[in-house]
Amino acid sequence: MESNDISLSLPSKVLEPIKQELTGIIKSVFKSMMDREALPYWMKKQEAQIYMNVSDKTLDKFIVDGLRVSVVDGVQRISKKSADKYYEDHEL
CATH class of the missing domain: 1.10.238 (Recoverin; domain 1)
Known part of the structure; x- marks a missing residue:
């Protein structure tokens, strides 16, 4: 069976800023969703x-x-x- 998994290894100094950016984006999206749902x-x-x-x-x-x-x-x-x-x- 063929696998489509891709493995990528990055040094932590490269990976950490990416994690921080993605975390910020996810928090922003969830806040927008919560604000929208809180509307009457x-x-x-x-x-x-x-x-x-x-x-x-x-x-x-x-x-x-x-x-x-x-x-x-x-x-x-x-x-x-x-x-x-x-x-x-x-x-x-």
């Missing part, structure tokens, strides 16, 4: 920008394009479900 289900526009990872102008374009916004007494909220559906509807 019904989001203000600023929160929806974070959830959808877009600028305010892009969010406004999405709304014009069909992203659903709930409005109650002039208060606008975007649900996580609507944001997810909008992205799903635009998958290629």
Whole structure:
């Protein structure tokens, strides 16, 4: 049977900075995920920008394009479900 495993040996002075960089990237990704999940289900526009990872102008374009916004007494909220559906509807 053929093995696709690759073995690479690097000196610790080379490996340590790589480990530090990867650790920083992983911490940053997990923080972003935790921040995103901590957002309320019904989001203000600023929160929806974070959830959808877009600028305010892009969010406004999405709304014009069909992203659903709930409005109650002039208060606008975007649900996580609507944001997810909008992205799903635009998958290629």
